[in-house]
Every structure is written in C-alpha cells, then in structure tokens.
Amino acid sequence: MGISVEGAVKSFGDFQALDDVSVEVPDGSLTALLGPSGSGKSTLLRAIAGLETLDAGRVTIDGEDVSTKPTQKREVGFVFQHYAAFKHMTVFENVGFGLKIRKWDKAKIADRVHELLNLVQLPGLADRYPSQLSGGQRQRMALARALAVQPQVLLLDEPFGALDARVRKDLRAWLRNLHEEMNVTTIFVTHDQEEAMDVAGQLVVMNQGRVEQSGSAEDLYEHPANEFVMSFVGEVNRLGEDFVRPHDIEVVLEADDRTEEGVVKRIVALGFEIRVEFVLGDGTDVWVQLTRNELQRLELREGQIAFLRPVQAKSFNGSTPSDPPGASTPQGSDDGGDAEVSAAV
Amino acid sequence: MEAHAQSRPVAPRAGLHLPGVGTGLGRGTVVLYLSIIVLLPLAALASKSFEDGLGSFWAQATSPPAVRAYELTVICSLIVVVINGFFGTIIAWLLVRDSFPGKSAVNAVIDLPFALPTIVASLVLIELYGAHSPFGIDIALTRVAVVVALLFVTLPFVVRAVQPLLIEMDREMEEAAASLGAGGFTIFRRIIFPNLLPGLAAGVALAFARAVGEYGSVLLFAGTLPNTQVSSVFISTQIESGNENGAAAVSVVLLFTALAMLGLIRLFQRWGSKHERSQGAGAGGLTVMPMSGNFTEKEADDENR
Numbered sequence: 001m002g003i004s005v006e007g008a009v010k011s012f013g014d015f016q017a018l019d020d021v022s023v024e025v026p027d028g029s030l031t032a033l034l035g036p037s038g039s040g041k042s043t044l045l046r047a048i049a050g051l052e053t054l055d056a057g058r059v060t061i062d063g064e065d066v067s068t069k070p071t072q073k074r075e076v077g078f079v080f081q082h083y084a085a086f087k088h089m090t091v092f093e094n095v096g097f098g099l100k101i102r103k104w105d106k107a108k109i110a111d112r113v114h115e116l117l118n119l120v121q122l123p124g125l126a127d128r129y130p131s132q133l134s135g136g137q138r139q140r141m142a143l144a145r146a147l148a149v150q151p152q153v154l155l156l157d158e159p160f161g162a163l164d165a166r167v168r169k170d171l172r173a174w175l176r177n178l179h180e181e182m183n184v185t186t187i188f189v190t191h192d193q194e195e196a197m198d199v200a201g202q203l204v205v206m207n208q209g210r211v212e213q214s215g216s217a218e219d220l221y222e223h224p225a226n227e228f229v230m231s232f233v234g235e236v237n238r239l240g241e242d243f244v245r246p247h248d249i250e251v252v253l254e255a256d257d258r259t260e261e262g263v264v265k266r267i268v269a270l271g272f273e274i275r276v277e278f279v280l281g282d283g284t285d286v287w288v289q290l291t292r293n294e295l296q297r298l299e300l301r302e303g304q305i306a307f308l309r310p311v312q313a314k315s316f317n318g319s320t321p322s323d324p325p326g327a328s329t330p331q332g333s334d335d336g337g338d339a340e341v342s343a344a345v
Numbered sequence: 346m347e348a349h350a351q352s353r354p355v356a357p358r359a360g361l362h363l364p365g366v367g368t369g370l371g372r373g374t375v376v377l378y379l380s381i382i383v384l385l386p387l388a389a390l391a392s393k394s395f396e397d398g399l400g401s402f403w404a405q406a407t408s409p410p411a412v413r414a415y416e417l418t419v420i421c422s423l424i425v426v427v428i429n430g431f432f433g434t435i436i437a438w439l440l441v442r443d444s445f446p447g448k449s450a451v452n453a454v455i456d457l458p459f460a461l462p463t464i465v466a467s468l469v470l471i472e473l474y475g476a477h478s479p480f481g482i483d484i485a486l487t488r489v490a491v492v493v494a495l496l497f498v499t500l501p502f503v504v505r506a507v508q509p510l511l512i513e514m515d516r517e518m519e520e521a522a523a524s525l526g527a528g529g530f531t532i533f534r535r536i537i538f539p540n541l542l543p544g545l546a547a548g549v550a551l552a553f554a555r556a557v558g559e560y561g562s563v564l565l566f567a568g569t570l571p572n573t574q575v576s577s578v579f580i581s582t583q584i585e586s587g588n589e590n591g592a593a594a595v596s597v598v599l600l601f602t603a604l605a606m607l608g609l610i611r612l613f614q615r616w617g618s619k620h621e622r623s624q625g626a627g628a629g630g631l632t633v634m635p636m637s638g639n640f641t642e643k644e645a646d647d648e649n650r
Contacts, residue, residue: 051520051524070523071520071523072524072528084515084520085518086521086536087540097522097535101525142521145521146524149525149526
C-alpha cells in the first residue's frame with residue numbers, strides 16, 4: 001500500500017510545522033522520516049495516521065484519498081515513542097484491543113494474540129501489566145498491538161527514542177527483520193541518522209517543515225542536495241566554501257600545493273576510529289577521522305604540525321541551506337564518555 | 346546521548362528527617378497526640394453509648410426514629426454521590442480538557458463548599474430555594490432539600506479526586522485506541538473511564554462519608570421535622586431532649602459507617618495503584634500487593650456477554 005502526501009501544510013498557532021510537504025512512500029518499503037526536532041517529521045507521520053488534520057494538502061493511501069477519513073477508518077498501525085500502553089489492561093488485553101473493537105470472537109482473538117506475542121518475542125507475558133515490563137518489552141507489545149489489526153501501513157513515531165542504547169540497537173535489527181517478514185509499508189520517524197540509515201531503505205530528510213531531500217542512505221550520503229542534508233546525514237567539516245567529510249581528508253607530514261597546515265589540538269580514541277582535531281592557520285577547527293593504524297603510522301601528537309589534504313569536497317553554491325547544525329564543529333567532544341589519549345606511541 | 350542505564354548507587358531516601366522522630370520519643374509523642382485528639386473522644390463516645398449496657402445500646406441504636414434517620418441519610422447520600430459522581434466527573438473533564446473564559450474562576454469556586462461554613466450554605470440555599478425563592482422554587486424543609494444541601498457540600502470531593510487523574514492521563518493512550526479503530530464512546534468507556542475509576546471511586550467514597558455526617562448545611566434548609574431528620578440532626582435533637590445515651594448510640598453507628606468508608610477508600614487507592622507498580626518498588630517505597638480479584642479480567646468478561 002503506497003502512501004503519498006501532496007502539498008501538506010500544517011501550523012500550530014505561529015509555528016509552521018509542515019510547509020508544503022510532498023512525500024512518496026512506495027508500497028512495501030521501509031521509510032525513515034529523518035530530521036531534527038521541530039522539523040515536522042512527527043506532524044507528518046501523525047497527519048498520515050489521521051491524528052492531525054492538515055490545513056491544506058492531501059494524504060493518499062493505496063491510491064485512495066484519506067484526507068478526510070478519521071483515524072479509526074484509515075487502518076494504520078501507530079506506535080508511539082512512549083508506548084501509549086493501556087496500563088489498566090494486561091499485555092493480552094492490550095494486544096487484543098483492536099480485535100475486540102472489531103468484534104472478533106474470543107477464541108480467534110486468543111489465537112491471534114498469542115501468535116503476535118510469539119512474533120514480538122513476548123510469549124508467556126500475556127498476563128502481565130505494562131508496568132511489569134521493561135521499556136523494550138513495552139514497545140514490542142505496542143508493536144504487536146498495532147500489527148494485530150493487520151494495518152495497511154505501520155507508522156512508528158520515534159519508536160526507540162525512549163530506550164537505552166543497547167536495546168535500541170537490538171530492536172532496530174529486529175524491526176528490519178520484522179519488516180522483511182511482514183512486508184507491510186512502514187514509515188518511522190527518527191532524529192538519529194545512524195538509526196535511519198541502519199533500518200530504512202528510503203530516507204526522507206526534513207528540516208523546518210520542509211523536505212530537504214529523499215533517497216537511499218547511500219544517495220543522501222554521497223550526493224547530498226545541500227549543506228543541511230550533508231551535515232545531518234553524516235559528519236562534516238567546513239573549509240571556506242567547501243564541505244568535507246572527516247574521512248575524506250588525508251593527513252600528511254609534508255606540505256605540497258594542495259595541503260593546508262594545521263596544528264593537532266586533540267586526539268580522541270574511539271576504539272578503532274581515531275578522531276584528530278586540528279586548528280588551521282585561519283583559526284578554523286577541522287577534525288579528521290583516522291584509523292588506529294593510520295595514526296600509528298603518522299605518529300601524531302597533540303601540538304604537532306601536520307598537513308591536511310581534502311580528497312573529496314562539496315560546495316553548494318546557489319543553494320541556500322538553512323541552519324546547518326553545527327557544521328565544522330567537532331561533534332564528539334561533548335559526548336562526555338570519550339577517552340582522551342595523547343598519542344604517545 | 347548514550348544513556349547511562351547502569352545501576353546507580355541507591356541513595357538514602359530524600360526527605361525531611363526530624364531529629365528524634367522515629368525513635369521512641371517521637372513515637373510516644375505521636376501516640377499521645379493522637380490519643381488526646383482522636384482516640385480518647387472516640388472511646389468516650391463508645392463508652393457513653395454502652396453506659397446502660399449492650400441491650401440498651403441496641404435498643405437506642407435501632408429505635409424506629411433512629412432507623413428512619415439512617416435510611417434517609419443513606420438514601421439521600423447515595424443519590425447525592427451518584428449525581429455528583431456524574432457531574433463531578435464532567436466538571437473535572439471540562440476543567441482539564443477544555444478551555445473557556447473564566448475557567449480559573451470556576452476552578453477556584455469548586456473549593457468554595459470546603460471553605461464556606463456549612464451553616465452559611467444552608468442560609469444561602471434557603472434564600473434561593475426557600476419560601477422566598479426568587480425562582481419560585483420552595484423545597485425548604487423537604488427531603489429534596491436534604492439532597493440539594495448534600496450535593497452542594499460534596500461536589501468538591503469528586504472533582505478534586507478525578508481532576509489529577511485526568512491531568513496525568515496519557516493522551517497517547519486515547520490516540521492509540523483511536524488508531525486501533527475505537528470511536529469516541531468506546532475510548533471513554535474502555536480507556537479513559539477505567540483509568541479514572543480509582544480516583545472517582547475514592548472521591549465518591551469520601552463524598553459519601555461526608556454526606557452521611559453532614560449537619561450544618563441540612564440543619565436550617567431541611568429542618569428537624571421527623572421526615573427530614575438525617576442522622577446528625579437526629580443526634581442533636583436527642584441531645585436537646587436529654588437522651589444523651591441515644592445520641593451516643595447513633596453516633597457510634599455513624600462512626601463505624603465512616604470507618605467503613607475509609608477502609609473502602611483505602612481499597613480503591615490500592616487497586617488504583619495496582620497497575621502503577623514499578624518494578625522493584627520495594628526499596629523505600631510503599632509496596633502494594635496485587636489484589637486477588639482481577640478487576641479488568643472480570644470486566645472484560647462482562648463486556649463479552
């Protein structure tokens with residue numbers, strides 16, 4: 001069931017959540033709506049579900065204009081960031097809720113619910129209350145509940161946002177597999193580009209109520225349409241008019257006409273990946289991603305002078321990108337958990 | 346952004362630690378205070394009522410006028426809590442979910458019956474619905490007056506019990522139910538109402554306890570006629586006519602009614618917190634055991650019939 005949104009407009013008071021958004025989601029695909037908070041991605045998802053009414057534009061599911069259809073009739077499965085578990089009901093009653101509304105008979109509901117609980121790997125928890133489940137379990141229950149009614153499309157609003165990092169990673173892989181199995185058209189919203197690239201086949205990058213670009217993860221990474229997309233789907237340095245990915249800069253110890261001189265400010269070891277922060281002559285901060293082996297070969301130390309040679313750079317002249325989020329600032333230094341090592345090799 | 350979900354050291358419970366409280370001295374003080382303020386008067390009341398022996402107590406407590414007063418009290422109180430349970434919930438709903446001009450004023454007015462001396466309420470009601478009613482409605486000195494007076498004084502209990510539950514309710518539950526095909530009424534019945542029920546039940550029980558003991562507001566408005574005497578008014582007429590033991594006997598019956606209500610409220614609260622239990626709430630917090638009779642399953646079965 002393909003989904004298409006045409007010219008969607010929505011504002012909340014003065015805030016323009018959606019500003020003429022059009023999106024095509026092919027039948028059976030797994031699509032991510034990716035963007036920073038306030039970019040309109042959740043509003044778009046909620047509008048597709050019918051939880052939000054558009055000021056203008058239309059939503060089409062499987063060729064049918066559903067713009068005026070209430071949520072109840074759209075046959076969408078919706079999963080919320082904070083689970084929206086019916087806390088006064090057991091897991092069984094939660095998952096069976098939609099079926100009961102559809103007046104299924106009791107035995108059939110029981111069969112279907114247990115089948116789904118197996119699918120989401122929660123067998124044996126049917127009699128628990130949501131408060132007795134972990135976050136990951138609650139979210140899987142919510143997913144089973146959404147899938148129970150065999151929705152035409154599955155919509156997930158930051159489904160892993162409230163979970164801790166490890167559970168989030170597990171569930172990603174699991175969602176990908178589930179989608180392959182069920183093959184139901186799925187859209188999920190996330191602000192995490194890694195998550196989007198990991199899970200989704202198609203990405204729609206949104207910013208300030210508009211779609212910046214859509215395409216495969218590779219497309220967006222290799223051929224970003226503008227500065228915003230480039231900096232949102234990956235790390236980026238700004239060198240004058242050019243934008244360079246940190247792994248697209250070569251570090252050499254001898255200058256030539258294509259290199260720029262920089263001083264090593266900080267060396268951060270992130271396991272196999274090493275992040276080396278430089279300050280250029282004009283004061284620009286640039287960071288370079290090296291492997292541990294490269295670092296050892298170069299024998300870089302903090303305070304040392306080295307030369308940077310961009311291998312591949314992009315410039316977006318003419319396009320007027322809006323608000324690049326922190327381009328050219330080293331993004332990891334505020335992570336808190338980084339182990340700083342001086343490269344005393 | 347990686348969350349540190351690792352175990353944190355368990356901090357001692359935050360809060361005020363009064364020096365000495367919790368020790369023998371503190372406990373002794375609390376027990377003494379409670380004894381003087383609460384337990385002794387109650388004991389005196391009970392002993393007064395049994396002064397002439399159990400048989401006399403029983404005769405006084407079940408005399409036809411006393412029984413008539415109980416009946417009137419209980420029936421009126423039941424009518425009142427049903428009506429206020431309904432309207433109190435609606436008012437709470439409007440105050441939480443709706444926005445209208447003067448909302449904060451209405452919100453403040455809800456508490457007026459708490460603050461107003463009940464005898465003043467009685468006077469106001471007489472002015473409005475008595476012999477000189479500007480609306481031409483004269484219900485003073487009737488049983489309807491009892492109900493109206495009790496409606497007035499018990500409304501805040503329900504509103505204030507339901508309101509916080511509505512404020513805290515997860516709106517996404519309703520959206521999830523809608524996406525699963527539930528219409529407005531079904532959402533209310535299956536999602537909203539069950540989540541309000543513990544608060545509503547506790548509010549209704551409190552209102553009932555208050556209604557059963559109400560004196561001031563019914564005294565002037567409903568009067569002391571034999572057919573409009575609620576138990577509290579009956580007690581005062583017994584004292585005025587010198588039958589102190591009879592008054593004490595009826596009082597003891599009211600006392601136990603109130604205790605039973607408090608027990609019920611406690612049960613409702615437990616039941617309400619049943620689903621809220623977080624895992625491992627044992628440390629420091631109040632651990633509530635699941636109750637045996639499983640309400641939701643029972644309800645689900647009812648719906649399937």
